Amino acid sequence: MNKELDIKIVKEWNVEDIITLYKVGGWWKDHYKKTGITPLIKGSFAFAVAVDNKTNKTVGMARVLSDGISDAYIQDVVVLSEYRKRGIGKKLILKLIDYCKKQDINWIALISEPDQEEFYKKLGFRHMKDYTPLKLEE
Numbered sequence: 653m654n655k656e657l658d659i660k661i662v663k664e665w666n667v668e669d670i671i672t673l674y675k676v677g678g679w680w681k682d683h684y685k686k687t688g689i690t691p692l693i694k695g696s697f698a699f700a701v702a703v704d705n706k707t708n709k710t711v712g713m714a715r716v717l718s719d720g721i722s723d724a725y726i727q728d729v730v731v732l733s734e735y736r737k738r739g740i741g742k743k744l745i746l747k748l749i750d751y752c753k754k755q756d757i758n759w760i761a762l763i764s765e766p767d768q769e770e771f772y773k774k775l776g777f778r779h780m781k782d783y784t785p786l787k788l789e790e
Contacts, residue, residue, distance in 0.1 A: 698715060711740060
């Protein structure tokens with residue numbers, strides 16, 4: 653049976669497709685260099701893409717940063733707006749969790765945007781009691 657969607661862990665991908673997704677997420681800055689995308693993908697512990705098999709279009713992505721031993725952080729989770737509400741984000745997250753667990757990494761965290769907390773809670777993520785995420789401000 654031909655699946656309508658594939659979630660793949662990749663070490664390289666079409667640069668323009670990934671830039672489009674970063675723009676949709678609101679994370680692409682004009683001064684970023686396109687040449688940084690390939691090393692970004694290769695340097696991720698795991699980089700997942702969602703592909704619509706009917707159109708061969710890249711419709712979503714997510715990635716994991718990790719030391720490869722104990723901790724993993726999921727970030728850059730985004731799905732094209734016209735493909736949302738179809739469970740693609742959930743499939744991306746579950747694929748990355750599975751990938752980490754197969755590497756014996758069970759401490760998996762992320763920082764949710766305020767309006768996405770319930771999405772992640774449904775996947776088993778919880779607030780880290782007594783911890784606060786911090787960011788260097790310059």
